[in-house]
Amino acid sequence: DAGVTQSPTHLIKTRGQQVTLRCSPISGHKSVSWYQQVLGQGPQFIFQYYEKEERGRGNFPDRFSARQFPNYSSELNVNALLLGDSALYLCASSFTGYNEQFFGPGTRLTVL
Amino acid sequence: AQSVTQPDIHITVSEGASLELRCNYSYGATPYLFWYVQSPGQGLQLLLKYFSGDTLVQGIKGFEAEFKRSQSSFNLRKPSVHWSDAAEYFCAVGISSGSARQLTFGSGTQLTVLP
Secondary structure (H helix, E strand, O other): OOOOEEEOOEEEEOOOOOEEEEEEOOOOOOEEEEEEEOOOOOOEEEEEEEOOEEEEEOOOOOOEEEEEOOOOOEEEEEOOOOHHHOEEEEEEEEOOOOOOOEEOOOEEEEEO | OOEEEOOOOEEEEEOOOOEEEOOEEEOOOOOEEEEEEEOOOOOEEEEEEEOOOOOEEEOHHHOEEEEEHHHOEEEEEEOOOOHHHOEEEEEEEEEEEOOEEEEEEOOOEEEEEEO
16 A cells, blocks of 8 residues: 655745645545654644544644645645745645644755 | 753664664643654654653654653663664654644754664
8 A cells, every 4th residue: 555645846936926726635544743853853733634624723824724625635725935844844734633643754845 | 831852953873773763852731742753854843752651652663762750761672773764853742832733843853874
């Protein structure tokens, strides 16, 4: 079975631009969570979605938004990029969000 | 507020030696606890989890962890380390925030394995 997939693998943007990251969960999983991992730190929770509804949001500014589609895939959008947004963005899927979460390989975002 | 502390930033062991990675958590309710491993440039792989029941849990790749409520700890152990175990290890606690179940991670322990 395919695991969690994310696209693109790498992305380079300049300050002020907007970016969209994509995630496809494991088949049968209905919940997707997004995490930001800055170099040298553990991942930090951004959003959790279940059945297309936002369940929770971490301590991130409104420049960060997300959505989940009927096929349970998800997009993370970041507007007005800052240098500090440079990080590995990880997507995790689970059956309901209350089980263990399985992570994708991540999207490496570099903001210049 | 909930938090996870991994006191050792970097640990070096020789191949074949035993390993223990420390994790302490702060959370008011019964915690759901996890250990993940991350190889360079990769996502996180789940090694093991504790939800309830037996406090000694077995995971993949020969790892085990013991939940000690009195010490708020969930240390990861392996009796004999292999060179392929070199990676970064993250301890995490699953907390309920509203209707979400989010993971709060420690800052990680980098493991180097000497031949």
